[in-house]
Amino acid sequence: MAQSRPSMQELIRQRRRAGFVGRGVERALFRANFDLAPEDERHRFLFHIHGNAGVGKTFLVRELEQLAREKGALTAYVDEGVGSVPEAMGVVGRQFGAQGRRFKELDRLLASYRERRHEAEALVAIDAEADGPSVGSVVVARAGLVGLGMVPGVGALAGVLDAGQLAQGAERLRAGLSARFRNQEDVQLVLAPERVLTPVLLSELSDVASAVPWVALFFDTYERTGPFLDAWLHDVMTSDRYGTLPANVVVVTAGQRPFDTARWGAFADFMTDVPLGPFTEAEARGLLAGKGVVDEPVVEEVLRLTGGLPVLVSTLAEQHPLDPDDVGDPSATAVERFLKWEQDPVRRAVALAGALPRSLDMDVFRAAVQCPEEEADALFAWLRGLPFVDDRGDQVRYHDLVREPMLRLQRHRSPRGWAERQTRLAEVFGRWRAEAELGREAEEFRADEEWRALRLAESYHSLCALPRTAPATVPADIVAACSYGDDVVSRWVRLVTEVGDDTGTETVRTYGRSLTDAFADAGVAGLLQLLLSRARGDEPWRAEAWAHRGDALARGGEFEQALESWDRALALEPDLVRALRAKAVTRGGVGDYEAALRGLDRVVALEPSNAYNHILRGEHHRMAGHPDEAIRDLDEGLRLDPSSDFGWASRGTAHFSRGELADALADLTRALDLKPAYAWALVRRARVWRDLGDPERRMADLDRAVVLQPDWAWSHCERGDALRVTGRDEEALVDYDRALVLDPVYTSAYASRGASLANLGRDEEALTDLDRALELNPSYVWALEQRAAVRQRLGARPSADD
Known part of the structure; x- marks a missing residue:
């Protein structure tokens, strides 16, 4: 049976969906884009909406999302609720799953990423044997995100390695770390999650894009998410770094600032810039008329007071003012105008109380408004329908232009009442946080995202009650957050700024700006240095702060300063295991094994x-x-x-x-049973097969290792050796060449390549490689023997060194 066409009335209702009025040009432009095939030169892959706060960017983005769905698109919406690229990918995956298109492999990897990021202990110990890849002593260690304090890099204490050696060692360590930290996937998830997750996202996106007409991705509040999303999104859309993006994907970004032309300028022909200003007079009048506000004096007064700012026009329109005198003074803010027309005292109170939390779900709403239980559902539903409330499904948030004056009104009207309400909310969140801790160790619950959100909310309301306590109370939370990544630290830094703004406390604003600037300029190390420089000297968090600062410095290759920071930590707390362990491992990384073992003796004694x-x-x-x-x-x-x-x-x-x-074979096989993708164990087992006289199994393990870790110099060199001893020197040269591209100071690769070149009769080239190997390691006996043999064949007398 044919489906009947919609009536005119139904079409009108669709066009005025959710009270959306205006922005007709922008909506038409976006809608028309879906009528153009991706191959059409007029089709645009990217739309960037930008404009000041209150111009209706989020309203427009939500409308465009609905338009995309009407065109058959699978959609995802991301806003400032995410703090990193992996979190953004997680939101995209969840929303696609809710539309029946689950990204199973992405979900699996994200779960693994969170586990590794929050729980795993990481270590790499690159072989320091003379014929191994780490001659010259290269170090260990990826930052322990659950308190280990170890970091990746080449261990370079002052004066031990020059800048060139440091750069080469860092690349070598990255390869060794990948092989040593459980498996390749685990280590890459910790070191560079975007590199692992993005290709999977694009692969699964390609699969689903072949089954739907369009895919539309919306990134809102880009002024907040752009700093970490913009470079990644640019790579995804304009390069093959992570794979290919299906052509039927349309991306929409929305923020306060225009796009970065330095980054996106060359993409201008494939994007549409959508600047938003206040409503035109016609659009504002249309919105008011849609709400029954048509009396000309009233309309003119609304236009004068709002300047056409959509969120304010919408707020006033909802109240149906009948007289110009009903339109309040703009200095009284949007909330005053809203409350002036709301006659229900309960709703008036709810509107104000609902502004206190930064976001609301039903539980938080009940705690904030303290309304009768039987009325809570209806009142929350009413609140969610207000024009200045952004309904995000599980959470709702007030628009900043309305929430800010609501907070200011309550602070000024009753300072003591304000403090009491904020204290009560802090206590509620504190109780929920304590419940989340029950039956769990601190390491476990601190790694939990729900616990961290509750702790942030508890601290926010506590600081709103007593804002001037921020410099004394916030540092401990910032230091604790350092175990869980920069995105978690950034939330605490942002919290201080929000408290300063929401309480109107200039000293807290200044404090928040100083934290923000330090974090932006020098990362976690700079932020912790600022906190420590302002400490009184008796704070219990100082030792942990020095230890975390050491970790952050080591991540940046500043190992001498890192060691100094760990020493400062241990001077305050001699039994701080994370600092002892990090210091010991770094000492071991430069070949000072005795110092490393003394430190680890202490670590074992303590734990x-x-x-x-x-x-x-x-x-x-x-x-x-x-x-x-x-x-x-x-x-x-x-x-x-x-x-x-x-x-x-x-x-x-x-x-x-x-x-x-x-015994070696049994243990290495057991390791590989536990982690089949363990490249380091495969190379080690290949050596066992070599000594057992089984070249086929040796080669099989090395082939597998190279596939798992194609950018690892050691596995290529080992496979080259396996090929060389079986007479396959031409193939061996390919592996040696690759190893030396990856690690230009790899001593044994030069020696082995020299031997293969000699086997092929290329004696002059062989001498060049063998000379280079002995330049790097003058006591390399095998290389000396190989060079002597080549010189003898050439008729030259061996040198005294040979």
Whole structure:
């Protein structure tokens, strides 16, 4: 049966959906774009909406989202509720899932990312054997996001390595870390989540884009999300860095500022710039008429007072003023005008009380307004329908232009009442936070996003009650947040600024600006330095702050300063494990294994039940050439945690160094059973197969390692060696060349490539490589022997060095 066409009345209602009036040109432009095929030169892939607060950007974005859905598009909407690119991808995935298009692999990786980011302990110990890839002592360690305090990089203390060595070592360490931290996926998720997650997003997006006419992605409040989304979005749309984006994807961004022309200028032919100003007089009149406000003196007064600002025009229109005198003085703000026409005293109170929290769900609404339980549902539904309330499904938020004067009105009207209401809300959130802690260790609940949101809300309301306590109370929370990434730290920094603005307290505004500037200029290290420089000297958080500062400095390659910070932390708290461990691992990274082991002895003594500590010390014993002590520690670590793939791989390697091939093979195989994508263990097991005389299994493990970690110099060099000893020198050269591109100071790769070149009769080239290997390591015996053989074949007398 044919579906009947909609009536005129139905079409009119659709066009006036949700009271949306105006912006006809913008809506028509966006709608028409879906009638143009992506191949049509007139089709635009990107729309950027920009304008000042209150011009209706969010209203327009929501309208465009609905228009896109009417064109059959799968849509996702992202706003400032996210604090990072992975969070944004998570929102996109959830919203697509709600529309029946679940991104299963993206969901899995995001869950793994959150687990690794918040819970995993990370370590890489690159082999320091003479024939390994880390000759010259390259270090360990990715930042422990749950309190380990270790970081990635090449361990360079003052004067030990020059800038060139530091750069090469950092690249080498990245490869070793990828192989050593459980598996490649885990480490990349921690070090560069966008690199892992984005290709998966694009792949699943391509799959779904082939099944729907259009996909539309909306990024609102871009003035807040753009700093971390803009470069990523530009790469996704204009480069092949992460893969390809389906052509039937349309992207909409909306913020207060125009696009960065330096970044997006070359993309101008494929985007549409949509500047928004206040409503035209015709649009404002249309909105007022739609609400029954048609009396000319009243309309003129509304136009005069609002300046056509959509959020204010809409707020006034909802109140149906009948006389110009009903339109209040703009200095009294939008809330005064709203309350003037709302006759129901309960609703008046609800409108004000609902502005106190930064966002509302039903539970927060009940806590804020304290209305009769039987009226709560109806009142919350009424509140959600107000023109200045942005309904985001699970949360609603007031528009800043309305919330700010509502807060100011309440502060000025009753300062004591304001403080009492804020204190009551802080207590409610504090009670919910305490409930979220029940039955969990601090490390577990602090890693939980729900707990962190509750703690932020509790602190916000507590500070609103007593804003001048911010410099004394906020630093402890900022320091604790440092364990969970920059995006979590940034929320605390932003919180201080919001408290300053929402309470009108200039000292807190100034304090918030100083935190914001320090964080923007020098990241976590600069922020913590500012907090520490202003500390009185008796704050309990100072030791943790110094330790986190050390971690942040080490992440930036400033290892000397990092060590100084860890020493400052230990001077305040000698038993602070995270600082002891980070310092020890960094010492080990520059080859000072004795100092590293002394530090790890202390770590194990302080935390004897922590399996990872025993495994870490065992690995350092192995690198220091103490296989017996290594196995002793690794035995204990594996007794405490039999699921540690790192522990099994390290013990297997220690067994190998003692010539215990059967035990080495068993342990490395166990590690690979636990983590099949463990590239470091594959290369180590390949050495065992070599000594067992099984070249086929050796090559199979090396082939797999290279696939898992294509940018890892060591696996290429090892495979080159395996090819060389079987007479496949031409193929071996390909691997050696790749290894030296990845690591231009890789000593054994030069020596091995020299040997293959010699096998192929290219003796002059062989001498060049062997000379370079001995330049890097003059005591490299095997390279000396190879060079002597080549010189003898060329008829030259071996040098005294040979």
